Amino acid sequence: MKIRMHEGVYRLSGRMIPARIKQVRMITVEKCKWKYGKQAPVVIMMDDLCNKYMIQEDGAPGFGNDWGGYCKKEYSWYRFVNDHIFNDFPYARMTCFLVTGRREDLIKGERANRNISLRIDETDEFRDFLTYLSSDEHFEMAYHGYTHGRCSDSGRADGFVQEWRAFKDLDEAVKSIHAGISLYHDVTGHRFSGGKFCGYASNAFSLESITESGFEYWCCNENYADLNGGQDIGFIEDMVDFPSTIDGHLFSLRLVHHVFGKEYLRALYYLIRKHTTLEGRLKTLINNGQVISIQSHTSPIREDNMRQFPNVVDDIDNIRYILSFLKKYDLWYATCAEISSYYRSYMGVDVSSERRRITVIPKMERCIDNIWIRIEGIDKDKKWILVGDNGERIGLEASDNGFLCSLPPQRSGYCIMEYSDSCNGLYSPVIIRRN
Ligand SMILES: [Zn+2]
Numbered sequence: 171m172k173i174r175m176h177e178g179v180y181r182l183s184g185r186m187i188p189a190r191i192k193q194v195r196m197i198t199v200e201k202c203k204w205k206y207g208k209q210a211p212v213v214i215m216m217d218d219l220c221n222k223y224m225i226q227e228d229g230a231p232g233f234g235n236d237w238g239g240y241c242k243k244e245y246s247w248y249r250f251v252n253d254h255i256f257n258d259f260p261y262a263r264m265t266c267f268l269v270t271g272r273r274e275d276l277i278k279g280e281r282a283n284r285n286i287s288l289r290i291d292e293t294d295e296f297r298d299f300l301t302y303l304s305s306d307e308h309f310e311m312a313y314h315g316y317t318h319g320r321c322s323d324s325g326r327a328d329g330f331v332q333e334w335r336a337f338k339d340l341d342e343a344v345k346s347i348h349a350g351i352s353l354y355h356d357v358t359g360h361r362f363s364g365g366k367f368c369g370y371a372s373n374a375f376s377l378e379s380i381t382e383s384g385f386e387y388w389c390c391n392e393n394y395a396d397l398n399g400g401q402d403i404g405f406i407e408d409m410v411d412f413p414s415t416i417d418g419h420l421f422s423l424r425l426v427h428h429v430f431g432k433e434y435l436r437a438l439y440y441l442i443r444k445h446t447t448l449e450g451r452l453k454t455l456i457n458n459g460q461v462i463s464i465q466s467h468t469s470p471i472r473e474d475n476m477r478q479f480p481n482v483v484d485d486i487d488n489i490r491y492i493l494s495f496l497k498k499y500d501l502w503y504a505t506c507a508e509i510s511s512y513y514r515s516y517m518g519v520d521v522s523s524e525r526r527r528i529t530v531i532p533k534m535e536r537c538i539d540n541i542w543i544r545i546e547g548i549d550k551d552k553k554w555i556l557v558g559d560n561g562e563r564i565g566l567e568a569s570d571n572g573f574l575c576s577l578p579p580q581r582s583g584y585c586i587m588e589y590s591d592s593c594n595g596l597y598s599p600v601i602i603r604r605n
Contacts, residue, residue: 197547197586198572199523203459203516204509207542207574208502210455211509212462213263214255214489215389215414216482217314217366219247220269221296222287224471234483237273237469239286241299247468247482248299254486256308259493265506266303266468267314267366267389270350274317275473276327282473291357304358310505311358313365313385316350327474332371334379343379351383363507364388364412381407386536387510389414392465402460403513408535410510415455418466419480421488422448422495428487448488449495456499461509464492515539519579526586528556530577537579545586546572553589558582565589 204211223239226232231245240246255262273287290300303309315333322329337343351362364387367376372390380388387410393401404411420440421433428434441447455462466489470481482489504512518534519541530541545566548554554566554573559582566573566586577584 197523197526197545199521199528199543199545201516201519201521202542202544202574204502205504205512205539205542205576206502207544207569209500210459210462211502211504212464212496213265213504213506213509214418214464214466215366215506216251216264216266217465217467218269218273218318219266219311219314219468220273220287220318221290221292222273222285224469224473225284225286234470234481238299239288239296241295248303250486251482254482254490255493258490260308261503262308262493263310263503263505263508264308265310265312268300268311268354269314269316269318269368270353271316274319274321274330276321276330277325277474278321278323279325281325281475283471283475285473289353291353297357300354301358304360310507311354311360311362312389312506313347313350313354313362315368316346316353318368327472327476332367332369334367334372334376337373337375337379340375340379340382343375344382347379347383364410364510370414377407381409385409386514387412387506389506402458403509405517410513412463412506412510413461414463414465415461416448416451416464416492417480418464418482418485418489418492420448420451421485422491424449425487425491433484433488448492452492452495456501462496462501463506464489512539515541515579521577528577528584528586530580530582530584532579532581540576540578542574542576544569544572544574548573548586555587555589556584557587558584 219238221239222237224235226235231240233245233250236245236247238247242248251264268290271289275282275285275287288296290296304311317333319330319332320336322331334343337346355361362385364385366389370390370392388406389412390406391401391413393413393415401413403413419433421428421437423434423437423441425434437448452462465480466485467478467481470477470483472478477484514534515537518532518537520531520533521541521543522529522531528543550568556564556566556575558564564575564577564584566575
């Protein structure tokens with residue numbers, strides 16, 4: 171909403187308002203779509219974390235075999251993501267989609283790769299590991315089923331029935347979800363905020379089974395097939411519908427040392443057929459203020475000897491390239507739960523303004539996060555504060571375009587006032603996270 175200052179004088183005299191006055195004296199107050207007024211949020215989505223690892227033919231451990239079951243051992247998935255992602259990009263955030271029960275094999279029989287697959291509570295080592303991950307700020311654990319699905323007797327991977335397709339009715343689905351989330355809570359003391367359908371596959375009662383189970387957000391669809399715009403974050407029922415927007419296996423054509431690899435050819439195909447590149451896709455998402463969610467898997471190794479794509483091992487050069495590319499933008503690195511929680515406040519809280527007065531009115535339930543606002547049109551050389559109706563004073567932080575601050579999602583009013591010595595000691599500056 172735009173507020174015009176000192177225009178009344180012109181209106182009263184019946185004269186036209188000079189454009190110069192309009193430009194200089196206009197104060198605008200707008201809600202920021204993302205926390206800290208950042209351009210877009212970024213998250214790495216890691217599918218199929220579970221208490222499982224594959225056994226190589228020679229029995230030796232090696233990078234890529236681990237779905238999580240190696241915990242913090244050498245050659246573990248955890249060591250790999252720390253060494254290759256968090257060491258160089260410590261501000262990055264990852265939401266891991268956890269299978270809580272025994273992760274079912276894709277195929278069974280003599281041809282199937284051997285593995286060890288257990289429930290998350292079956293070994294003390296994994297219990298400790300999961301409890302550690304659940305309280306490490308780099309990670310969020312989200313629900314990804316109890317088994318991930320049902321293996322068929324056909325011996326073929328395409329006979330595998332994804333978990334939410336395998337439930338015969340709503341009751342069975344809800345009971346299974348309850349068992350999965352209880353198991354996680356028993357092991358770690360934490361609760362899931364959201365989750366994802368296994369293989370993004372669902373049926374007529376899948377969504378109801380999720381809404382009945384009290385999740386804050388859910389990943390219903392993969393959206394990276396739509397490379398020109400894609401689906402933005404939104405709501406489905408009263409949950410945040412979280413999109414998956416970047417396929418970690420869509421390589422940048424700038425990674426020329428991959429020029430003889432299949433992934434490079436695939437990227438060329440996208441460029442020729444879909445007229446887009448990885449960089450083009452990222453720029454579109456940033457310009458539109460849309461979520462950048464980089465999709466991956468813990469392990470490339472499947473029971474049928476095919477490789478699982480995308481995966482963090484084969485795609486690591488590309489994932490590191492994406493994170494390096496994004497450095498030049500002003501982005502918010504957060505988990506799916508943090509992004510969803512902020513988005514709920516953004517959509518659920520109205521901020522209106524008139525002259526120098528700002529009013530905050532919540533219109534949706536369960537808004538927890540402070541809402542960030544940007545104020546433009548006040549003198550950049552001065553210090554400003556908001557004075558709340560209850561006397562609270564909130565400092566405004568100067569940014570490249572205007573001033574920023576965050577306000578609680580409660581019904582309240584504030585006045586924009588110039589900071590002066592009489593406010594001494596009451597000025598509390600805004601803390602904006604720098605990457
Ligand atoms: Zn999965």
